[in-house]
Amino acid sequence: MQAATMFLDGANAVLILMLVALGLAIVFGLMNVINLAHGEFLMLGAYVVLASGQAGLPFWAGLALAPAAVGLVGLVAEGLLIRHTYARLLDTILATWGLSMVLRQSMVILYGPGSYSVAAPDLGSVVVAGAPYPVYRLAIMAISLAAIAGTFALFFRTRFGLAARAAIADRAMASCLGIDTRRLDRWTFSIGAALAGLAGAAVAPLISVDPQAGLGWLVPAFLAILVGGLGSIAGPLVGAAGVGGLDSLVAALASPVWAQLVVFVAAILVIRLRPTGLVARPDREA
């Protein structure tokens, strides 16, 4: 394989992982909820694309529908389940694991345990450094970058973002100042779910869409946010770049099996040696 193609594939993987990790990190950092159902939100996004394709809608309509639909699922899950486990950090792990079981099994019941493939929209290919490269993969990168930029704009350029960052810094104080943290929680969880749904929709043509599709993303995404650190919103992106980049590199040089082992062990070492993450604010512990 050509170096340029390898680099582009690696960048693809990194950007998708950033999108997944960002949603996970917002929910963890802002609400103190460890969402083990995050992978299933991604899986649901892929199924939305599949279902809209079966209904005769064009691919792009499915891609636009996915974050909205999965965000709605997140909103409902927050109202029925997650909000009852606030302030019990470890119970959020259990509750969301139950949620992930229910979501996986719902897809088994609706679509069967088998896998589906989604056809990528035919955008042709361009020649990059002497080798043809599918335009759809470039489009995925653009979508990921746009979504990441949009999330940053939301958190750093809007009143909602200001309130959210106040709640991350000091929840009790933010609440005392009149910020409706209840409403903030609801929307945060929904946005986190929507980001996962978008990632799932974007990668749907590249993976086999089945009920287990989300599981493989969960641990890398968690490792990414712990490696990067929870103290800032840039942390998960740095962590995802490290985890995804190392994974692509070792997979290209050795094999995907070794890549997973090397990445997990390296991430565990980093988490152990720098529990506050690579991008840590010096003044507070994550």
Place this chain on the structure above:
Amino acid sequence: MMPRRTVDLVGLAALAVFVALPTLAASWLLGDLAVYFAYAVLAVSLAFAWGHCGLLSLGHAVFFGIGAYAMGTLTLGMLPGLETIRSTWIGLAFAVVAAGGVAWSIGWFTFSGRGLHGAFFGIVTLALAVVFERLAINWDWIGGLNGLMNVPPIVLGLNGDGHELWEPVPVYYVMLGALAIVVAGLTVFQRSDWGLALAALRENELRARTLGYDTGAMKRRAYALSGSVAGLAGALFVVQFGFVSPSLIGFALSTEALIWVALGGRGELVAAALGVIALRLLEGQLSSRLDAWWPLVLGLIFMAVVVLLPRGVFGEAIHRLTRMRGI
């Protein structure tokens, strides 16, 4: 005289029922229950680490799997230099030591110095479960993806000779005895001074450390103890099942064990053990009737218990009984 604790009475009552059961129950049920007792030992080891010591281990099947593989490789005569040793008893000891040793090493790595806490520890153990599963799948010496087959049952002789234990009733009593000894032993440990110090550590680690306890070493030892019990569970499982595969060591069984303990009750070892046995019996009844709906129903039950009964089903029952007795 101080009245007996409710949890002890519940445990003894359950033990009496299980001891009497073979006179009534069909032998297939006893065979199933014997396997559930091995799972219950795993659940008890996790309830000890999580409920009593506050170490939420999301990868506890690692130790179960190591115990099962240790027992399998030894009794199959696969260990280089030890091919002639086929003893079930040495296999049990090997399983306990190997799993406990790995748990001690993980504890040493994660808890020494400024160690990992709570959720961080949980996610690291979850990642470790995936790593160990991958290693088991790719390690041809232990059978790779196919695992080890034809692992012998319990053999009463000193070195793999003598009477083989495979009839349902004796196996049932051996497993019940092992479970009862593990629960009783860990309960005594929990109520000793060491156990009390671990409970203090769970409630407030900083305070325990300030009072002069070496909390890192305490957590390491507690985790090693829990891991060795989980290894024993794996060995007890494999002598019945006769087959070890990488699925015993990884993500799936780890999360299943977590569900058992959360449903039964993490605060009491007896509750955790009863939880897995009840859930498995229920699953045997319902999974064939509900088919694909069973995991969905299980997920809903699980969510409801987490939200409504944080003590778990049996934990809550024991708590209410205690209040009714007014002690």
